[in-house]
Amino acid sequence: MADSMTTAQAPEVAASGARPDRVTRRVRTGLRWLGIVPFGAYVTLGLIAPMIAIAIAAFQTSSGSATFANIDAATHGTYFLGLRNSLELSVITAVIPGIFGLLVAYAIFTAKRGAVLRRVVITASGVFANFGGVPLAFLFIATLSTTGVATIWIRELSGFDLWRHGFSLFTPTGVAVVYMYFQIPLMVLVILPALEGLRPAWREAASNLGARSWEYWRYVGGPVLFPSFLGCLLLLFGSAFSAYATAEALTGGTVALTPIQIGALLNGNVLAGQQNLGYALGLIMVVIIAIAMIIYTIVQRRAARWLR
Amino acid sequence: MAAIARAEAEAQIPSPVRSAGGRRSFPVWRWVILLLAGIYFLIPLYAAVKFAGFRSFPDVFRQAGFVSAIGLSLRLALITTVITLLLMVPTVVYVHLRLPRIRRLMEAITILPIVIPPIVLIVGVLKVAPGFLLSTPYLLALMYVVLAMPFAYRSLDAGLRAFDLKTMVEASNGLGAGLPTTLWRVVIPNIRTAMLSAVVLTVALVLGEFTMASLDLYVTFPVWIVDFEQNSGYVSVAASLLALFVTWILLMLIVTVGSRGARKRGGGEVALFSVATTRTIGKITGEPE
DSSP states (O other): OOOHHHHHHHHHHHTTTTTTHHHHHHHHHHHHGGHHHHHHHHHHHIIIIIHHHHHHTTBTTEEEEEEEEHHHHHTTTTHHHHHHHHHHHHHHHHHHHHHHHHHHOOOOOHTTTTTTHHHEEEEEEEHHTOSSSHHHHHHHHHHSTTHOOOOHHHHHHHHTTOOOOOOOTTTTHHHHHHHHHHHHHHHHHHHHHHHHHHSSHHHHHHHHHHHHHHHIIIIIHHHHHHHHHHHHHHHHHHHHHHOHHHHHHHHOSSSSOOOHHHHHSSSSSSOOSHHHHHHHHHHHHHHHHHHHHHHHHHHHHHHHHOOO | OOOHHHHHHHHSSSOOOHOOOOOOOOSSHHHHHHHHHHHHHHHHHHHHHHHHHHHHHHHHHSTTTTHHHHHHHHHHHHHHHHHHHHHHHHHHHHHHHOOOGGHHHHHHHHHHHHHHHHHHHHHHHHHSSHHHHHTTTTHHHHHHHHHHHHHHHHHHHHHHSOHHHHHHHHHHHHHHOOHHHIIIIIIIHTTTHHHHHHHHHHHHHHOOOOOHHTTTTTOOOOHHHHHHHHTTTTHHHEEEEEEEHHHHHHHHHHHHHHHHHHHHHTOOOOSSOHHHHHHHHHTTTOEEE
């Protein structure tokens, strides 16, 4: 970018015929970039270098020679199961909260504007969406563990014992129930702007042309909203896929999910030589997230065509 | 957050849809959805209070390790906030003044810490960090600065967009003020709200962060809560509720300050809980990027 600037200015400088002037300008353009050197250095050391180190170590043995064994181990057996669980969990906790969050957002979107209800839901969503991690895990331990308050209620009210019928809070299913607690409000926050982008004029036009409510959604509202909806689902997918703290605190590291397995391989009390397997799993996670984000960008571009 | 500000700004516009359609404004299914959501979100809170019992709240403060854990978390929060402000305020101001063309690039870079799973990032950091940093807990503060970048950058960027920075800085220079004076007495007073949201979000993030601290083997407050479960589940639940309560107060602080600022400026984005929201909103309202 600095180069293109200099070239653009070059004719003017040449016309004045002052060569030192051009040098000064080039120096000045170069100096311009000095202002972001601290930030650039910080990002390079704190973000880029660690990621490069992982990418390299994923293809190394513990003694440093090149190998594919880590990637191979990471995609077989327990670690394959972990990846599959993680992907399934992320898809489920993107789709269900996605649909439910859309309904909640639509419910408050059509409520009276400025109404208390609407404000309460939006504010609560902002708070709950940021509430993952350790406290969330313990809230659900108090609610749905074998001695949890809701477990006992259900047993006393209906005689149905959740835990005797295959439910466990400490499996991917249990983790999914907990993740929805921050995924639903996140969906409300990210889909609401898209709903607000649906212009009332479209609805009026459709209605004037004789369209009924479902026809409006089938031919106008739905197609306009769909790319945004898909984009939001991808965000939820990413958010569930990279979550670590909630599942770790909830299950004590026993559930077979990739982030938990990485933690177990690298928390210091594992055999040497297993670490590089952890790096390989990390690399795989980053690649999956990168794919999701690329699709997100494409989808988002489509969404922006209508919603501006 | 941005959504809140927008919602309020639009509060006065009557919706033509409903008056034209003449439908019932709030059919039964909407109440069912909101009721279900209410049940799902409130029961765990109630359950936690009931499970822990009110008597165990004072107990939390008396437990072994509590004071040192909360002390470490607060120290990390302080250091992280100071470094974040020192690094991000000059950088964002500089980009706005001298390199506005790279704002999009900055946005892309600062979203990375949200996109990259924290477990992967810390694993990489522990691999490359030099020994003198590995042996102190303050490596965590340095990493939390990275984690806070998405929030800090977006808050400050929104704050700087809300007034005519260039004109003010030129005016200040014209009146003979040097760069430090301009920054301290002209720029910073104008982005106080934005800085406050950046600080609050950073503090909330540091106080709740578990992944990096536990992999780095330092006992911060969230790590302590999990470790303590082995002694007493009740205390862990009570401590979780306390942590939640503090986080909520911090976040409500931005909601209040943020919406007040928005009203003063006639709406617009203030701060954000979720980076995605602002991105989407930025696109929809067609704001210049």
